[in-house]
Structure formats: structure tokens, C-alpha cells
Amino acid sequence: MAKAKPIPDLSGERSYAEAAARIVSVRASELFDQAGGVLDTGDIERVHDMRVATRRLRAALEIFEPCFPADAFRAALREVKRLADALGERRDRDVAIATLRGFNDQMPAVDRRGIASLIEELRDEQERANRELAPLVEAQSLRSLRESLDELVATSRSVPA
């Protein structure tokens, strides 16, 4: 899991609104850094890293909500949540499949069939989740999300109009 980037020049005395703009900006950039290869079900860490970055960004948005204009905030949060939910659906299947495979490997051969059929069912769901995630991680969708977030940061109460 990628470590969160440090926020430059952050101090407790800095205004909440100014910290909001800095933190959301860094967390947003982390999200886009992690966007490569997430649809590859052969490397489940990719989707995990992007999901973690999305969760960090979402947490930052929720913590700093009062620092942003309500409409721009709601719109940006909605987009981030949508992406987070789609990543979550994929990740939940990835984890369940990996866990069940690990468990099945410990079982005697005669007992593996039932769990294997459950894994198959989860594989179908994983593919479905991947199909739903695909349009959200396309370059154009990510560009649009980046624009929403840049706009949000620019309208933060710390930025003079």
C-alpha cells in the first residue's frame, strides 16, 4: 500500500481553510498517480492502492467540508464516492477470492469443489465489477474528476476571489 504523501508546510497554526486547499490538492494528486493498471485482475494491488488513495481523498474532503462552497463540494464528493464505490466492489471480490483460494489450498482435495464453485461465482462478480469500474478510470473521466477537484481547491475559502 502506497504511503500517504507528506503535506508541505503544514502546521497547526495555519488556518483550517488554507490547510484544506493544500491537503485536498495533495490527496487528489495521489489518486491520479495510482490510476494505472487498475483493471488488471492479475495484479490486485493496483486497485487496492487506488482505492486507498480514494479513501484518503474522501476522508480529507469530509474533514474539510466547511472550507469549500457547498455546491462545488457536493459535486466533487459525489464523483469521488462513485469512484470509491466502484473500486470497493472490485476490491471486495479480489480479497474474497484470494482468501478463499488460500483457504481451499489447505483443504483435502476431496473438499475443494464447493469452495472452487464459490470462487467461480466471485470471479464472475469481479469481472462485472471491473466492467463497471472501467468507464470511471478512463482518461477522460479522470480528467473530468481532476478538473472538479482543481476547481474545488481553487474555490476554497483560503483562496482570494
Added chain:
Amino acid sequence: MKARPVKKLDPDRSLGENGARIVRARLDEMMSFAPRALEGKTKAQHDMRIAAKRLRYVLELTGFVFGRPADTARRRARDLQDILGEIHDCDVMLPRVRAHAKLLQQRDASAVRARAGNAPDLDPRLAARAPHRTAYRGLDVLAVYLEARRQLLEDRFVDFWRRQEQTGTWARLARAVDAHLERARQARRTAKAAERARRRAEAAERAARRAEAQAERARLEGERAAGASRSLHAPDTSP
């Protein structure tokens, strides 16, 4: 679970003060679920996991302001989130495994019934050759494993929580945050008192200036009156 609203957040005040208010609210929120979660109530355990996650995230961003108690609490909130997360995974997977076993059995029942054709009764040997008959046991074993693991994790959760209470992890965080809020309140009171004193000094200065101007005007008026009186009583030197 919707996060409880945090009162008195102010974008113009410091990150530290606002962070302290959020941490306090999230800590109280997490603590409020403890009694029922420790009793084994699934919903409370789930809500507590979400609350621990929120506390962890706000500490990741603002914890540096509150020092070591926040650093420890952040790590413990993550541990708590992990344990409760694994319990939640069991809660999600267990009904799913049972449902899958049931689905296979239903499919088998349909297949066995179809094989019986028009027979007046069902031959047990047909059921013994049901297509998924060898799949049930693995799923049953998995269900037993998940149930037992959940119990073990719940025991770990209770031990973990008691240990944090004994070592005062959450109480220390609460004290650090409350102290920060008190310092911020004190600083504001001091700044307000200084502002009031400055305004009083300015008002006194203005009043002194007004009194001085008034005295000057009175002096000038006196001089003018004395001059007029002198010219009135002066001897008439006209021819």
C-alpha cells in the same frame, strides 16, 4: 453510518483548533458504540469500525498537532479497524457460503427430481449421485471455520479494547485534545481582553484629545474676550 456533525468548525480559525473539535467528536462517536459492540452486537461492531476509521483518518491529517497521545491513538484506531474489519468480513462471507451451499442443494434437488422421471417414489441412490454432492462438505467446513474465526476475533476485540482502556489510549487522546481546545479558548480570551484594553486606551486618548481641544478653545475664547474688553475700556484718543 452517517458521521455525527461537528459543531463550531470555523475555516478562519486554526487547523489545530478545528482538528481538535473533529477528533473529539470522532473519539466520542467511537466510544459510544463500545458498550454494545463489547456485548457482541453486530451492528454496533460495524458502526464502531466505521467510527474508528474516521478517527484514524482525522488523526492522520491533524494528529501531529496533539503529539504522542494522538500518534498512539492513530495506530490503535487502525488496529481496531483491522480487527473489526476482519469480523465484518466473516459476517459478510458466512451467509454467502451458506447461501451458496443451499443453491447447490436446490440445483441438486431439481436434477435428482428430473432423473426420477415418472417413478412413483424417489430412489435414494439417485440422491447419492447428485451432481454437487461432493461440494457441500467443503462449504460446510468453510462455514464452521468462519463462525469459529469470528468468535476468536471477537475475543481478540474485547481483549484489545480492555487493554486500551487500561493503558488509557483514548483518555490520553481526549486530554490532549481538550487541552488544545482550552489553550485556543484561553488565547482567544486573552486576545479579546487585549482588544478591549486597546479600544479603551484609544477611547481614553480620544477623550483626552477632546478635553485638550476644548480647553484650548476656552483659552482662545478667554483671550478674545479679554482683548475685546481691553479695546472697550481704552481712553478715546480721537480728535
